[in-house]
Amino acid sequence: AQKVTQTQTSISVVEKTTVTMDCVYETRDSSYFLFWYKQTASGEIVFLIRQDSYKKKNATVGHYSLNFQKPKSSIGLIITATQIEDSAVYFCAMRDMSNYNVLYFGSGTKLTVEP
Amino acid sequence: EAAVTQSPRNKVAVTGGKVTLSCNQTNNHNNMYWYRQDTGHGLRLIHYSYGAGSTEKGDIPDGYKASRPSQENFSLILELATPSQTSVYFCASGEGQGSNSDYTFGSGTRLLVI
Numbered sequence: 001a002q003k004v005t006q007t008q009t010s011i012s013v014v015e016k017t018t019v020t021m022d023c024v025y026e027t028r029d030s031s032y033f034l035f036w037y038k039q040t041a042s043g044e045i046v047f048l049i050r051q052d053s054y055k056k057k058n059a060t061v062g063h064y065s066l067n068f069q070k071p072k073s074s075i076g077l078i079i080t081a082t083q084i085e086d087s088a089v090y091f092c093a094m095r096d097m098s099n100y101n102v103l104y105f106g107s108g109t110k111l112t113v114e115p
Numbered sequence: 116e117a118a119v120t121q122s123p124r125n126k127v128a129v130t131g132g133k134v135t136l137s138c139n140q141t142n143n144h145n146n147m148y149w150y151r152q153d154t155g156h157g158l159r160l161i162h163y164s165y166g167a168g169s170t171e172k173g174d175i176p177d178g179y180k181a182s183r184p185s186q187e188n189f190s191l192i193l194e195l196a197t198p199s200q201t202s203v204y205f206c207a208s209g210e211g212q213g214s215n216s217d218y219t220f221g222s223g224t225r226l227l228v229i
Contacts, residue, residue, distance in 0.1 A: 001174075006157075035217060045205065045220040091157055100146050100165045101209050102173070103218060107157040 002027045002094045006106035013082055014114055020067070021077045021109045023092030029053075032094060034075045035103065036064070039089040048090075051075055082113045118142070121206050121221035128228050134193040136224050138206030146209045147189040148218070149173070149181060151202040158205065164189055196228045 003026040013019045025034065034051045049061045051068050059066045067076040079086055092106040119140045128134045140147065145166050150158040160173030162181035170181040178200060180192040193200055203225050207218040 043203065043223045045223075047217040050217065093158075100163060100171070102148065102160060102163060103158075103207075103209075104160070105150075105158040107155060 001099075002029075002032075002096055002104045004092050004094050004104050004106040006092055006109050008109045009107075010110040010112065012112045012114060015084060016081055018078065018080045019082055019111065019113075021079075021090055021092075021111070023075050023077070023106055025073050025075065025092070025094050027073075027094060029097060032097060034066075034068070035093040035095070036066070036075075036077045037091045037093060037105075039091065039108070041088070045091075049077070079111075082111075084113050084115065087111055087113045119206055119208050119219050119221040121204075121224050123224060124222065125225045126227070128193075128196045128226065130197060130228055132196050134196045134200075134226065134228075136191040136193075136204055136206075136226070138189045138191075138221055139187050140189075140206075140208040140219070141187065142208050142219055143186065144208035144210050144219070145186075147183065148207045148209070149179075149189070149191045150205045150207065151175070152205060152223075153202050161191065161204075196226075198228045200226065201228045202226060 032053045036048045039045045049064050051059045051066050063080045065078045089108045089110050091108045093103045096102045122137045148163040149161040164183040182190045203223050205223050206221040209218045
């Protein structure tokens with residue numbers, strides 16, 4: 001089964017700066033999908049961004065981008081120009097394509113953006 | 116608007132009692148999933164289903180059963196609830212095998228077993 005590891009338990013940054021959250025994964029699949037989700041203070045979990053392993057270009061959505069380093073099995077989330085409302089818990093996840101698209105999640109990183 | 120709805124939002128149960136958590140989706144997705152969230156563990160998979168009538172064990176199925184009577188509904192059943200099952204439970208739906216779309220999550224059910 002896939003394994004996803006987030007070692008940063010919490011990060012605190014000042015508003016308008018850039019933050020990077022780390023994630024490493026393990027898989028035997030040659031092709032796979034990686035995701036980042038955000039959990040807000042209300043508990044809602046929303047999809048942010050996805051990286052397909054066969055794509056060399058790093059995915060970007062708004063002020064979220066990914067740093068995909070396939071040889072290192074690493075998929076970092078970069079948030080530029082952070083805002084107070086970016087404060088949340090961020091989860092990295094990997095899809096198991098051979099098992100009904102089950103998502104395996106990391107333990108999450110709590111981001112606090114301070115004024 | 117397509118959605119995943121969980122009920123109840125909050126539940127207090129007695130140790131040894133039976134608890135049923137319900138999930139309904141209007142996405143017409145084939146796959147549905149139950150996760151629990153605990154501090155330090157992220158989201159861990161309990162059971163999942165790839166269609167009506169099917170249930171499969173996830174990584175932590177002990178103490179839980181699941182039921183998928185229809186495409187829209189997927190329940191998680193705790194036959195004999197224990198305090199260790201105090202947690203926040205999330206249901207999600209997703210498209211079938213080979214799809215490259217993401218999950219839709221419900222809002223979660225907060226369960227306290229006393």
